[in-house]
Amino acid sequence: MTHHIVEAIDLHYTYPDGTVGLNGVSFRVSHGESVALVGENGAGKSTLLLHLNGCLTAAQGTLRIGDYPLNSKNLNEVRRSLGMVFQNPDDQLFMPTVFDDVAFGPLNFGMTKDEAKQTVLRALETAGVGHLAKRPPYKLSQGEKRSVSIATVLAMSPDILVLDEPTSSLDPRSRRRLIELLKTFEHTKIIATHDLDMALELCERTIVLHGGCVTADASTQEILQDEAFLHANSLEKPLCMQKISLWDPNKIPHHTHHHSDYTHKK
Amino acid sequence: MHMADALISPLVGATMWATTAGLIGYSAKKLKDEADDRKIPLMGVLGAFIFAAQMINFTIPATGSSGHLGGGMILAILLGPYAAFLVMASVLTVQAFFFADGGLLALGCNIFNLGFFPCFLAYPFIYKKIAGENPTQAKIATGGIIAAIVGLQLGAFAVVLETVFSGISELPFQTFVLLMQPIHMGIGIVEGLISAAVVSFVWKARPEILNSAQGVASIVKVDMKKLLLGVLIVTLITGGALSWFASSNPDGLEWSMFRTSGKEELETSEKVHASLANVQGKTAFLPDYGFKKSEPKPEASESPTWPAVDPGTSVSGLIGGFLTLVLAVLIGIVLKRRKIKSLPER
């Protein structure tokens, strides 16, 4: 059986212009875990993500995705098992219609047209955007684009989901829908984000990057309550914790309402 | 400037379509041979860039008019001639469809005029020669400016030739040339300055982009002469075949029309007329373009087409024409009504 793990050992990467991207990053994410990757701009989050899908190759260190140590030979298998949702949906959605876009991965990985059709419709349904199949991507709202981006990845049935800033530039309601959607996935998840409230809600564990190094790797609750540490890493307590701390520091609100209409959107 | 459907004959349109189609096929094949996966998305996005950038205007000092980017030269420098030609063709295709810039029949002419010359002549034979293997900012600037000017001059001249060969416009060759070339000298200088400045900008910010393009471009240099020869042959053969077709099915009426008007123009002392008739005389076989009058001959002689000098026929034509338009509009209104009625049912 495949173990949906991601393991990095001492990754180093320097950009051609001399900027240090990663400076000895090590961590291990095991099967079914949901991990937030946080850190200020330029901390190395995006660089790390680009390593996970083999777009960048570390100058030093090794990376294991699932059962394989990542190398050029198994790159395609790794890319299939690790689905990457990029920060800007406009980069991810490049085909003429939503359907074509979601079908892009499955067809590249050798599915027949009929199989691909079924897979695409299923992925769109799962992401709650089945009604958008025929639309061109540029006609969609930010929230819809994000959901379709996720569907493009789901269609490849990955074991591990990696998301770069999934809640950026979403309105509150779309953000809420997205969070509820992500909660329903049982994949191993790695989510790079500045949205610490979302991190708190979705991820039991958080890895903090600072200057290309891992400065913390612990439970999200723990990290987000340490104000001094957060400050040192250019971060801030999530809003919900700031408010709650005035009354009852142990009680985190749970958002349970108004997600019922997610799949029933007109 | 864009050629328009209304100004060209099917013969010229078809010839240029054939030539352009050949060039697109050839460039696409070359692109496949290069096997650079990166290039297809890059081309698409660069096309969108050119399209967007063309809408940004700057003010030309001391003239009050404004200039903007054409793009052929920048594309050639960034992508090499083949990919650049395809991108230019795409930009013009979208403009033809959405803004009716030119038109579908004239699209072949426009792609040729604005794509072929900068990508396949000005770029390899001027820009590359000046910029060389180790470009400096000065070389890029000089090469870019001269190449853009030459590219546009050739393009403008092609517009003149296509128009004159089509014979729809009355503008005589000389006047038209004197009109188009200086205007495009100005446009070419602006285009050259922009291309040179933008390329220098990119070169300063990200030299590696230009270097990779140089690498691609040097591979293709060898084929260029073969290509040019091919273009010439395709154009001549298509043009020749189509005009043979045209002259082997001459329409009597039109031939005589043409002859008389040509002769009378010669008789007038006005210089322009003389030169026009001169050009028309030289190109006599071309303006009488092909695809014409598949109607049976007897009918043609019984009911002469529009340019008959009989006043009675003219009046009939006018009345009939008016009625036809009214009918067409009426049909339109009926169709629209029916459609609106049928809407609620669906």
Add this chain to the structure above:
Amino acid sequence: MNNIGKNSFDIGRMDALAAGDSLLHRLDPRAKLITTLVFIVAVVSFDKYALSAILPFFLYPIALISLGGLPYNYLLKKVLIVSPFAILIGVFNPLLDREILFHIGSVGISGGFVSFLSILLRFVLTVTAALILISLTGFNAVCESMRKFGVPKPFIVQLLFFYRYLFVMTDEADRMVRARSLRTFNSGTMSFRIFISLIGHLLLRTLDRAERIYRAMCCRGFDGHFYLIRSMKIRVPEIIFMSGWVSLFVLFRCTNVPLHLGTLITGIVP
């Protein structure tokens, strides 16, 4: 809204029209593409003094606009705005070709005037036909049908990419131009230096974007091949549409319908 915004809005609007669901919209795009091309060739193949003989061809745009539920005014406006080139070149005809072709009453009508009007008619017809094709079919479908007709795939694929990112890039250009004009007080004019820096930055962003897109493609297994699932079928409606219009075009091209009509009328009413 400035120029750039307007243009991309314009394209967006035509795209929205193409999303309609009339009988004509549902036809196979290839049928519409062929019919349009035949139409254009038929119209431009008239000799340069043809006037009344061209008029029946107006039936085609009028019928399609009505049946397809397209907005008349909008398309008309588009035709009027575009391409001053045809008019610019055509306007010389009345000046250069003064030979009197026929008289209406005592007014002599010159050949140049007739051919100028003929140019305008051709212009309106050919331009409208292209606009209608796009409004009824959509650009992507037109591209895909060109692919079916054998246009090389790399060209079509990058054309589809181009169309996809056209909206993104025009938005980006629009934002940059607006940001500049909000911080300048002589907002009408842009100096060359600023212009170059604007275009240059736009180009750098474009190149970065291309790189990101390529990465996103690789992450989903891109290996240089593009697959599109399309089921196009020429069925009875397509055949009726094509053969009907094409035979009408042939009829209009070969007989001067208005002239016959006019002769009939003037024959009855002397």
